[in-house]
Amino acid sequence: xxxxxxxxxxxxxxxxxxxKEYLSSVLSHYGKTVMLAYGGEAxxxxxIYDEIVEALTAAKKTIVEFSGIMANPTYAKVLEGAALxxxxxxxxxxxxxxxxxxxxxxxxxxxxxxxGDIWNDFWERAGIVDFEPLPLGFVVTxxxxxxxxxxxxVITNEERKIKTGRDYxxxxxxxxxxxxxxxxxxxxxxxISGGFDILSHIMETYFSEPNEDNVSDNISExxxxxxxxxxxxxxxxxxxYTARSNLMWAATMAENRIIKLGKRCDFQCHQMEHQLGAYTxxxxxxxxxxLHPIYYRHIYKDGLPKFIRFAENxxxxxxxxxxxxxxAQSGVESLAMFIAEIGLPTTLTELxxxxxxxxxxxxxxxxxxxxxxxxxxAEEIRQILKxxx
Ligand code: NZQ
Ligand code: ZN
Numbered sequence: 001x002x003x004x005x006x007x008x009x010x011x012x013x014x015x016x017x018x019x020k021e022y023l024s025s026v027l028s029h030y031g032k033t034v035m036l037a038y039g040g041e042a043x044x045x046x047x048i049y050d051e052i053v054e055a056l057t058a059a060k061k062t063i064v065e066f067s068g069i070m071a072n073p074t075y076a077k078v079l080e081g082a083a084l085x086x087x088x089x090x091x092x093x094x095x096x097x098x099x100x101x102x103x104x105x106x107x108x109x110x111x112x113x114x115x116g117d118i119w120n121d122f123w124e125r126a127g128i129v130d131f132e133p134l135p136l137g138f139v140v141t142x143x144x145x146x147x148x149x150x151x152x153x154v155i156t157n158e159e160r161k162i163k164t165g166r167d168y169x170x171x172x173x174x175x176x177x178x179x180x181x182x183x184x185x186x187x188x189x190x191x192i193s194g195g196f197d198i199l200s201h202i203m204e205t206y207f208s209e210p211n212e213d214n215v216s217d218n219i220s221e222x223x224x225x226x227x228x229x230x231x232x233x234x235x236x237x238x239x240x241y242t243a244r245s246n247l248m249w250a251a252t253m254a255e256n257r258i259i260k261l262g263k264r265c266d267f268q269c270h271q272m273e274h275q276l277g278a279y280t281x282x283x284x285x286x287x288x289x290x291l292h293p294i295y296y297r298h299i300y301k302d303g304l305p306k307f308i309r310f311a312e313n314x315x316x317x318x319x320x321x322x323x324x325x326x327x328a329q330s331g332v333e334s335l336a337m338f339i340a341e342i343g344l345p346t347t348l349t350e351l352x353x354x355x356x357x358x359x360x361x362x363x364x365x366x367x368x369x370x371x372x373x374x375x376x377x378a379e380e381i382r383q384i385l386k387x388x389x
Contacts, residue, residue: 001214001215001216001261001262002210002214002262002263003262004261004262006257006258006261007169008149008150008172008256008257008258009169009172009174010148010149010172010173010174010175010176010256011174011175011176012148012149012175012176012177012178012252013026013175013176013177013178014177014178014179014245014248014249015178015179015180015245016179016180016181016241017179017181018177018178018179019048019051019052019055019139019177019179019182020051020055022177023052023055023059023139023177024054024055024056024058024059025059026137026175027055027056027059027061027092027094027137028059030091030092030135030137030174031090031091031092031135032060032061032062032091033061033062033064033088033089033090033091033092034056034061034062034063034064034090034091034092034093034094035064035065035066035081035084035085035088035090035092035093035094035108036052036053036056036063036064036065036066036094036096037066037067037069037081037093037094037095037096037097037101037104037105037108038066038067038069038095038096038097038101039067039068039069039070039071039097039098039100039101040067040068040070042097042141042185042186043096043097043141045185046182046185048096048139048141048182049096052094052096052139056094064084064085064088064090066080066081066084066085066108069081069097069100069101069104070100071100071281071283071284072100072154072156072163072277072281072284073100073101073103073104073107073154073155073156074155074156074157074158075107075119075123075155075156075157075158075159076158077104078104078107078108078111078118078155079111081104081105081107081108081111081112082108082111082112082118085108085112085134086112090112090134091134091135092134092135092136092137093105093108093109093134093135093136093137094136094137094138094139095136095137095138095139095173096138096139096141097140097141097142098140098141098142098143098144098145098147098194099142099144099145099147099154099197099284102138102140102145102147102148102153102173103145103147103152103153103154103155103165104153104155105136105138106133106136106147106151106152106153106168106171107122107123107153107155108134109133109134109135109136109171110122110129110133110168110171112133112134113131113132113133113134114131119155119157122166122168123155123157123164123166124162124164126166127166127168129168129170129171132170133168133170133171135174136171136173136174137173137174137175137176137177138173138175138176138177139176139177139179139182140176140177140178140179140182140183140248141182141183141186142183142186142190142191142194143180143183143186143191143194143195143198143244143247143248143251144193144194144195144197144198144251144284144285145194145197145251145255145284146198146201146251146252146253146254146255146256147255148173148176148178148252149172149173149176149252149255149256149257150167150172150255150256150257151167151168151169151170151171151172152165152166152167152171152255153165153166153167153168153171154274156277156278157278161278161279161365162275162278162365163274163275163277163278164274164367165270165274176252178248178249178252180241180244180245180247180248181241181244183244183247183248184238184239184244188235188238189343190283191234191238191247192231192235192285192342192343192344193283193284193285193286193289193344194247194251194285195227195230195231195234195247195285195342196231196285196286196288196289196339196342196344197251197284197285197288198223198227198247198250198251198254199224199227199228200269200270200285200288200292201254201255202220202223202224202227202254202259203224203269203292204265204266204267204268204269204270205220205254205259205260205263205265205266206220206221206224206259206263206306206310207266207296207299207303207306207307207310207372207373208263208264208265208266208303208372208373209263209264209372209373210262210263210264211303211305211306214262214263215261216258216259216260216261216262216263217263217306217309219253219258219259220259221309221313221314223250223253223254223259224314225314226246226250227247227250228314228338230242230243230246230247230250231243231247231342232342234247235342235343264370264372265372266369266371266372266373267369268295268368268369268371268376269288269291269292269295270288271366271367271368271369272291272295272362272363272366272381272384272385273287273288273291275362275363275365275366275367276291276348276353276362276385278362278365279358279361279362279365280351280352280353280358280362282351282353283351285344286344286345286351287351289339289344289345289346290344290345290346290347290348290350290351290388291384291388292335292339293332293333293335293336293339293346294384294387294388295384296332296335297329297332298374298376298380298383298384299371299373299374300325300328300329300331300332301325301328302373302374303372303373303374304324304325304328306373307328307329307331307332308324308327308328308331310328310331310332311327311328311330311331311334312327312331314331315330315331315334315335317330317331317334347388347389348385348388348389349389353389354389356386356389359382359385359386359388359389360382360385362385363378363381363382363384363385364378364382366381368381
């Protein structure tokens with residue numbers, strides 16, 4: 001194992017009924033004026049909103065509503081939330097939703113306590129948080145990003161056409177409540193794309209140095225098998241509590257920093273998808289599903305030992321006379337087949353993205369990650385996006 005320091009300040013409450021049981025008493029430790037932040041109508045339709053308001057009322061909080069947080073939250077929305085938090089004297093933010101709500105809340109928590117331009121000082125470049133952001137708590141209602149247990153926030157600056165994420169441990173929520181029953185009303189399409197986002201986070205971590213035996217890669221293999229199995233189960237039965245709960249915890253495990261310990265990590269696919277999102281507002285998990293197999297066809301030869309492990313340990317492919325390259329490639333093709341099997345898009349055309357010139361712009365705007373097995377060139381990124389059509 002490589003050296004590491006591990007810290008995660010978020011307390012997790014997990015399981016059926018956890019919000020009803022704990023939220024009100026947990027809130028008593030925090031401020032009087034609570035910003036209740038959420039997205040659209042989903043939590044009102046399924047009754048989650050009423051449960052949250054009941055808990056806030058029981059805890060005698062003044063509620064300041066901040067709603068309409070969109071998928072792929074924008075910097076403009078962050079500024080709106082920060083202005084509201086200042087105007088109403090908010091001293092705690094409770095985000096109820098998925099990655100978009102949680103990420104927006106984290107950025108609001110910084111912006112509400114910062115005088116300068118948070119985009120310039122914290123997203124365009126990495127900043128130093130030498131002040132206390134507004135404290136946060138989350139109730140997760142859709143599984144995928146794992147944003148509940150890290151300081152990461154992915155924000156889109158529409159004017160500059162940049163979607164980018166930063167991870168500030170000071171933005172870790174004080175607590176996160178995860179009731180898998182809450183996710184049962186999530187439409188299957190979002191369930192599947194969120195599920196693929198989990199797999200993507202694990203793969204972006206797994207396919208990186210070091211290659212020698214390490215606990216992080218072993219945990220990653222177990223998680224990938226669990227996500228693949230439980231995605232198949234939840235498609236068969238969207239009300240399957242076992243599948244919903246495993247997916248929910250796998251999402252957190254993928255992004256609570258544990259599997260990244262001692263790893264270099266890649267996240268080049270995320271860099272490409274984020275810019276695709278900045279230009280087209282496409283769904284995060286669906287964009288990733290299109291890009292991953294194409295990206296891996298470009299890099300597997302450079303990370304052969306890990307791609308062989310992936311084929312053998314995750315997809316149970318027997319070697320049966322295959323060369324190293326053939327075996328590694330068969331793992332990537334199994335991933336591609338799984339993506340098609342669960343109904344995710346395999347081309348950008350299926351997402352309505354067909355404009356080659358636009359994709360050229362997307363490619364030119366992408367961050368090139370230091371990479372792990374292979375650092376991409378700008379030309380390769382252009383090529384991958386072109387092949388994705
Ligand atoms: O708009 P509403 O009505 O609220 O509906 C939401 C939204 O349409 C719906 N939903 C939420 N809970 C529901 C529900 N529908 C029915 N029943 C429920 N219980 O779900 C839809 C999607 O929500 P969203 O938060 O956008 O999805 P997700 O969790 O996939 O978040 C995506 C965002 O997170 C970023 C992505 O780039 C994207 O902006 N990411 C954040 C990361 C992080 N902070 O660590 C890492 C990821 O790689 C990712 O980049
Ligand atoms: Zn992701």
